Amino acid sequence: MRPYETLIIFDPDSEETAVTAVLDRVADAIKADGGAVGEVDRWGKRTFAYELRHKREGYYVLVEFTSEPKGATDADRLLYLADEVMRHKIIRLPDKVGGRRGAAKAAGSAR
Numbered sequence: 001m002r003p004y005e006t007l008i009i010f011d012p013d014s015e016e017t018a019v020t021a022v023l024d025r026v027a028d029a030i031k032a033d034g035g036a037v038g039e040v041d042r043w044g045k046r047t048f049a050y051e052l053r054h055k056r057e058g059y060y061v062l063v064e065f066t067s068e069p070k071g072a073t074d075a076d077r078l079l080y081l082a083d084e085v086m087r088h089k090i091i092r093l094p095d096k097v098g099g100r101r102g103a104a105k106a107a108g109s110a111r
Contacts, residue, residue, distance in 0.1 A: 001035065001036075001066045001067065001068065002066065002067065002069065002072075002093075002095075003097070004064070004072050004090055004091065004092055004093060005065075005090075005093055006075065006088060006091070007062050007088065007089050008022075008061045008079060008085055008087075008088045009052075009059070009087045009088065010058060010060075010084050010085055010086065011059070011083075011084050012055060012058055014084040022078075022079070022082045022085065023063070026075045026078050027065075029074040030065050030071045030074070030075055033067055033074065034068060034071070035065055035067030035068065035071040037064075037065045038063075038064035038066070039062075039063075040061065040063050040064075041063075042059075042061050043060035043061065044059065045058070052087065053086055055086070058086050058087075072092070075090065076088075076090050
């Protein structure tokens with residue numbers, strides 16, 4: 001299993017249910033290949049530095065997950081095909097860095 005992180009920019013006019021549906025489909029694709037979805041951090045609407053698809057802002061979501069490369073490829077394909085997604089980027093994290101937020105939370109709750 002490899003740690004990944006993806007930043008997804010949704011169309012700001014998308015409904016909350018549509019955003020949740022896309023995130024659920026991506027999570028299901030990751031879990032189908034034996035992966036696990038970690039923290040899902042919804043940043044909300046942010047202003048762009050430049051126009052993207054004639055929009056000035058987007059709804060940002062950061063998702064951490066662990067998966068085999070096939071799971072990350074399937075998630076990438078689903079995000080590419082989703083109409084609500086304006087842009088996305090999946091990054092493979094170094095093993096030393098991967099899961100750092102989750103490990104820090106677990107260590108903090110053990111105290």
